[in-house]
Amino acid sequence: MQEKRHIFLTGDKQVGKSTLWKRVLEELDISPSGFLTLPYTVKGNFRGFCLHGLGPLPPGFENDIPISIYLQARKHRPIVDSFEEFGSRLLERAQEDSNYIMMDELGRFEKNAPNFQKAVMQCLDGDHHVLGVLQDTQNPFIDKVRKRQDILLITVDKKNREDLVEKVIAALKKLKS
Template sequence: MQRHLFLTGDIQVGKSTIISRVLAELDVPVSGFLTVAVPDAEGSSNIFLVDAQDPVCSEKCRLAHRVPGKMPEVREEVFVAIGIPLLQDAAGPLILMDELGWMESSSYAFQQAVFAVLDEDVPVLGVVRDKRLAFLNAVRDHHAVEVLVVTRENREEMVDVVRERVLRAMRDTRGT
């Protein structure tokens, strides 16, 4: 059984909501990161890469600025300054990676940090975008990763599925 679980699916289908619900039910400490989009009054939004334990949005963790109809302006240095330390310091019982997407494509040091975590025993719960890019393909193809596709039709039942898989992965990790 794979010890890491990633959700994928269409944008806004409920992947991160499933993770939030599962984490609330499990009530276990998590480490790692999550991305938070904060819209502004003009219809743009800032995307922040924040600590899963303390999800505070600040300028130093502002990863990108997204304007409708344009590609986001990505601050790749945030992956190095914030993302890598969050992954290097990540510890059990559960590590969060919400989400991995195309913005990481040219941040090879961050990619290496992701794979270093995936090569370890602490279970990871995350979201991987449904895009065909070398980095994302490698995450999906990692020997310890299971990927579940979330749809509008299955998203409610996925809460139970994800919770049970995460509980089993944490239990199996403690047993080793």
């Protein structure tokens, strides 16, 4: 069995995966590079999601680049160019900046972004530890990440999320040793 080098959380939407990572990173005082996926709003109204870079941004880019536009209830249109340009360069930059790379989250929006997918795989194949969130979805890209033998994949649900803080901390400390 291959040694685990990366940790990803998965589970239903809004179950607390990102919050769990935030608590773990604060407890261990770790500041990763990489990205968070955050709501994108206009005048206080939800309009989609954006990529929020952690650590130094690639030259020529501002932060919080929209990656999807909200069209109607539960329907989003991905902005593939945001992944291909900003997202891929953000991950290239992250490999130069930190021992830990955050990818919160990977899912269906990136399925038609080959440069971004390549950057994700380069991070996973590199010397860094990748910490992330995988949407509970299926597509060839997510399935490829999920099946890697060097990833510890932890399922978060409403019943176990509080208990997982210590488990994830222990797993992360094990990666460091």
